[in-house]
Amino acid sequence: QEEALIFELDNPGVVGVDLPEPATTKTKLGGVKARGRIGLPDLAEPQVVRHFTRLSQKNFGIDSTMYPLGSCTMKHNPRLNEKMARLPGFSDIHPLQPESTVQGALELIDQLAHWLKTLTGMPAVAMSPGAGAHGELCGLMAIHAALEARGEGHRKRVLVPESAHGTNPATAAFCGFSVDTIPAEDNGRVSVEAVKAKLGPDVACIMLTNPNTCGLFEPQIKEIADAVHEAGGYFYCDGANYNAIVGRVRPADLGVDAMHINLHKTFSTPHGGGGPGSGPVVLSAALAPFAPLPYVVHGEDGFRLVEHAADAEGKPFGRLKTFHGQMGMFVRALSYILSHGADGLRQVATDAVLNANYVLASLQDVMSAPFGGPCMHEALFDDGFLKGTGVTPLDFAKAMIDEGFHPMTMYFPLVVHGALLVEPTETESKSTLDQFIATLRHLAEKAKAGDAAFFQAAPRLTPRRRLDETAAARKPILRWTPPAQPVQAQAAE
Amino acid sequence: QEEALIFELDNPGVVGVDLPEPATTKTKLGGVKARGRIGLPDLAEPQVVRHFTRLSQKNFGIDSTMYPLGSCTMKHNPRLNEKMARLPGFSDIHPLQPESTVQGALELIDQLAHWLKTLTGMPAVAMSPGAGAHGELCGLMAIHAALEARGEGHRKRVLVPESAHGTNPATAAFCGFSVDTIPAEDNGRVSVEAVKAKLGPDVACIMLTNPNTCGLFEPQIKEIADAVHEAGGYFYCDGANYNAIVGRVRPADLGVDAMHINLHKTFSTPHGGGGPGSGPVVLSAALAPFAPLPYVVHGEDGFRLVEHAADAEGKPFGRLKTFHGQMGMFVRALSYILSHGADGLRQVATDAVLNANYVLASLQDVMSAPFGGPCMHEALFDDGFLKGTGVTPLDFAKAMIDEGFHPMTMYFPLVVHGALLVEPTETESKSTLDQFIATLRHLAEKAKAGDAAFFQAAPRLTPRRRLDETAAARKPILRWTPPAQPVQAQAAE
């Protein structure tokens, strides 16, 4: 069913909320004028509820189907966590209430911090980053601050493997570093030799994703960490793929100096169509003194927030967010963590890796796996199996939609041609995986049988057929404008 | 997408809840044996959530589309009401807690009772019936008890118009009465003459729906009530269609002795695919003393529950439900009522009637309206406009589904041929009504144009095409049985 834009449903004169008359008509606006009409549409509550319900019905979610987006760790989102985050004692408290009135909230942050530190084996954690990329920023700022404190502010080069997520080089550049790319080996890994070849006195750090974006554990990680440390640099680990090792491997044991943890991946806080996330960063002893404000400490009379540099023991590099971090996500993550415990989290990693390897082993005869197995939590394929079929990875992915599955990640990582990256996560059952595998085998065979037109026309069963992304970017329409006013808000071309 | 039965998803060995070990292994089962395997399927939480999410996606609801089922009053269900019903102070209290610990709950029941009595102008209300039909039972039992108390237990005949809901004769029979049918007039109403012709010393009561099931107000209702009273009988009013007059007309002013109120219709407690409902019954002074147990009274030291005949002032006819009634529905209904207030409820009836008349007026040139206008809250059509087209009302209704609308009620009331009964309710906007009208006009014209096959093949876009109801009834399969056990549980034929 078609659903108009909320603006097109405008029915001036109805209201969707009932509000009383203002208490007084006196105003204190000084010289600022009251504004005129804004242009918001008027709708009654039933119309609003139906509008957004119908919009939701145009989406896939984990609740409705397997959503094996590689790198995104789309696992089950327990509703218990939502319920806990909505306890008024967490959701209805203000960040600047007196500390004496928020002891439970501070204790919760402290407990989550304790879990994150113990799971990773790291001595400190910065809780406030708002997402994974924000965590990367935090980590690189801590490295920047540590280098400055050492008087080595001249170290401006950051090593990034070519397989890295785009956030890594973007973050490094954001912090004023230059990016130096390490080529991938044929086996999808980074070699200690390639790293050593790049090391030098101007290297600030290496940013390494592990398991890496090909779904592989970097076997030389310890040697790489040692080499970087020896050269005076730090080791930033991108923790986007932490789900593969949580509870089984402590990043501290790999020589990591800083690693962000996407609570919305490994710890299942819902991704909600693009956030909010949360990206706490665990820090080594070398970097811990530079952790940003604010943070929670436990004193004699309870928990306390350190909000100002003057009160800090170390040398915090600054502040990253308006308040103390994504409290709502902390509650959900702790709820998830307590539900799993040390035993369950270990099983999470185990089953995530098992599921990915099962997919890899079951499909590698009909699809092409560039690096063979075993993999970690993701199974990577390339488009070799589509060669000569006229079917692109995009076509292949769109055909999956009509079979009821969300596609995997496509065309990433860039180190293989036409990548198809499948991350099933541990919360998919074997029977769902078997259906998924059967569907992909069927599609792969269909592609090889030469039915390219079938794939090129997919998807057919969705609210929209394929959308013209080129047109969207060429002449951007980024907002609705009333039809009576023909001037459209378009970006400069 | 297909979704298996939950039993077919069984994966023995997984759990969907984590429970600790029992505190002790001692048992006190006396001579009763512990049971063996039950046969329930084992699933993890993600599988259960996905299963029921996918099932839900096969349903229409008011949230997703207009649902104009005549007689069912499918109006918007505000989520505020759901939130209020889930306040732990209402949802997490036991019906047998000491009265001193549930004063707020008793006060809420008292407040809702006050609203229902004031809105209807009636002196008393029995709150415990669990649904509309249960309310009818309550009303007829009160009449039965009142007749017995008068020494007129011989009055065993109940007058029911032929247009009545099936629950009316069923309820009368359930209470041991015989049913005498009053024929409908050509104008869809019941005439006072037809009633008088049936009255006699053995008549217990008349059961009249008003507005009636044709969506018409009975203009002679007052005269009918007077005639019945004069003949020594009572007037039971079926309140299923109360939404048409709430806040504008007090049933007491029409001579009603008893009327049930479907809280899940007029007061918007969600129908939830078939319940739970709630059917309080307002009672006249003549019937009030016979109201069932339990009920709430307000004494000197707060609110009190009268649960036993010995404590009652009147002569309660007994008990209808395990506990005090559908408390969860009471909370929702009061939340709805307070949100509307006296002014809003009057507007509810006004807009419900206006919407129905708008549909009637906009469609009567292409569809056939047996009784013309104005109607009350429902617009009734018959199948005259389909004559000779080969399209049945059922076909017509199924074609609406593919256009995104839930069909209206079909083949009821029985007094017109091929009835199509449309109840839009007050919570549909004019723009939705206009779409609905345009769709029905289009379909009516298409039917007249002779495209019967199109209608006979509808619906096409649903999870299932038309289902074989005859086969289902001929050889009933009422439960799943494991395929390994070929014996199927089938009802006797």
Add this chain to the structure above:
Amino acid sequence: MRYLPLTEADRRSMLATIGVDSVDALFRDVPEGARLPGPIPGLPNHMGELQVERHLSRLSTKNLTAGCVPFFLGAGAYKHHVPASVDQILLRGEFLTSYTPYQPEVSQGTLQYLFEFQTQVALLTGMDVANASMYDGATGTAEAVLMANRITKRNKAILSGGLHPHYREVTQTTCGVMGMDIQAQTPDPAGKEDLAGLVDDQTACVVVQTPSLFGHLSDFTALCTAAHAKGALVIVVVTEVVSLGLLTPPGQMGADIVVCEGQSIGNALNFGGPYVGLFATREKFVRQMPGRLCGQTVDAEGKRGFVLTLSTREQHIRREKATSNICTNSGLCALAFTIHLSLLGEEGFSRLARINHANAVLLAEKLAGLKGVEVLNDSFFNEFTVKLPKKAAKVVEKLAKQQILAGVPVSRLYPAEDGLEKLLLVACTETNTESDMDALVRGLEEVL
């Protein structure tokens, strides 16, 4: 008014289409004297959402919430833990805001869960078939007695003294008006009753309960044999459905109809409602069964699907000859039951039952150690009867003032009966911690 989408301009334009001047003209069939000129007097006007929340929250806080205190009430309603996902699925508009599945093509969600529910109920009770739910356990019991009357064409029903008195009252009220002869036995706190001898060839059915009101467990196999020999049916009532995770199901004892209160699975206490009645019977009786039924069939393309079926039993087809006047059932409560039971599964449900029993055993041992307190039960599931040295109702009131909800005094249910006023029903579920139990023990020590 936030729920009303018509504007004044809409109303004017619609009236013009209809061809009348004012809305009042649409109400012309209402007798003039009954037409109110404005809002009904004596009632307030509409409130905003915030105001409604404040009003209702204030009422809710005047109640003592079970979850906030040591809590031991049962007697037909039990506090269990319901996983958060149950309620969230329930709140999906496609379930919450749909009607009875009259249009099966757009109601397969509702229909399939009803089919799953019916199967679950049949499995739990050990019976062949189940319906799509009743209002609650007591109304189900009354309907079962009427069904026995239809099947046997006999008029007499014998109700056990272990049957919950509210179930007895609802049965007496409902079947009494139909002219049935309801023979209710005296309360049976000792659990020694034997009804086999009362069954004669006028008896339509015997209604028994396990665990009984007082908590006693029974095997009704012998009773069923005896009743069947006389042509009578046996109706077994279960008010705590979790017990079926541990105990021999009534179906294996030979029951003809099984009625349960299903509240314990998936549903909150809700001060007594809405609850959900489970109703199961033998295959051969299905056409005499009241209530809605969902059945399996195929669609026009041969795919499995579900529909409401056997509606010729029902009021909207059969009118005064219907098996019952029931129309609405407890669909959403049944859905909650089905989801929760699906989460529990075989392993979880059975463990839940064992935890309930173990906690009750532990509590019974602790209470038995109190001076002057006697546990009456040789057998029980998660609820038992203790005899106190004082009137139970007074003890309960005193403990409530200390924020302990100790149980249900039998006198609340049987106010007129001598010899019961010192009896207290005590229930213990998986939600009771040992510190809850110890709080009750200490509380009793103080007030006794």
Add this chain to the structure above:
Amino acid sequence: MRYLPLTEADRRSMLATIGVDSVDALFRDVPEGARLPGPIPGLPNHMGELQVERHLSRLSTKNLTAGCVPFFLGAGAYKHHVPASVDQILLRGEFLTSYTPYQPEVSQGTLQYLFEFQTQVALLTGMDVANASMYDGATGTAEAVLMANRITKRNKAILSGGLHPHYREVTQTTCGVMGMDIQAQTPDPAGKEDLAGLVDDQTACVVVQTPSLFGHLSDFTALCTAAHAKGALVIVVVTEVVSLGLLTPPGQMGADIVVCEGQSIGNALNFGGPYVGLFATREKFVRQMPGRLCGQTVDAEGKRGFVLTLSTREQHIRREKATSNICTNSGLCALAFTIHLSLLGEEGFSRLARINHANAVLLAEKLAGLKGVEVLNDSFFNEFTVKLPKKAAKVVEKLAKQQILAGVPVSRLYPAEDGLEKLLLVACTETNTESDMDALVRGLEEVL
């Protein structure tokens, strides 16, 4: 473990398919010394749902909930009433459990609401275009300064003394590491600051806030003219978005970038997060804008549809040349904002703003009547600054003990500044009743 659907049998069979003996073989690339033989020591094992609920509920009850007390805190986070339907729609799995809409054919729900959100933000701020949200107001402000730097190729940013100090700190931290020259002005409690004179031809931007931290309202039209004359941009920050229902929008004053904290609409206080940053700018700057953007297009059949667009600005395409490293935005918080604002509509949003202002005016009058208390503001929206005769932090602590949350002491934000320690920021929204206000007045009377 209730969230893990593999059984031991599944695992064995899957390992056989893979062709390895044990799961450990799959972890063979992990250095041996880093492979832990069992669960990580020092942490407890898994808990059931009931146990987790108990644990977290216990923590939650150690906090003083805003809704339970007279509450007057603001300073960048505001307590407003959010209709119940907002959260219920948010909890629909299709929204909650979906990812960034990379596959537009199965994400039109998310994409359409983002397009609606962008339009709403543009309308509220009076700007041409808006992005699909930022983490919060402070990060948005820092991104805006960096954007000004990209546009103007200049290095200096002037931050108003009325800017929330946390916004200043985030900007200093973020832009400082990039080497920008951030000139933050001293706190401006009197609201008399004029920055036009500071703008020179090295200035990339001026960052101002209205209402300011201290509540003062400003018309920045003259400042914009002056800044533009020097080739500098003006960034206007709004921490209380409800004010835009009443006041001239920054777009009408000539702002180049507008950043708001959107928490007030649709989102709970949440102890500071997650919140949602609104980010709007002029059409001509759109390709320098950070963050995700949703754009309108057509599908293969010519139907209107929506996609993420201009991703060539973004990190996953442009890597180190991206406009920002931002990836995740605040999708669900933006959805809450969009639903709530849709419910409010023109009429509701404007009335909400007027109620907020009126309540604050009323409270300011009441407080001004207290001996020794001075209201510093000539103008304000729903928050203002009072000067107390004592240290504000101590007063707030004392009132908290009486269950009154009186406001934010300025010293909490500016601990080192002299002359600010007696200042208290007091906010008043539609959720404050007159009896709340009177409780605050009485409380202050007592402790002052």
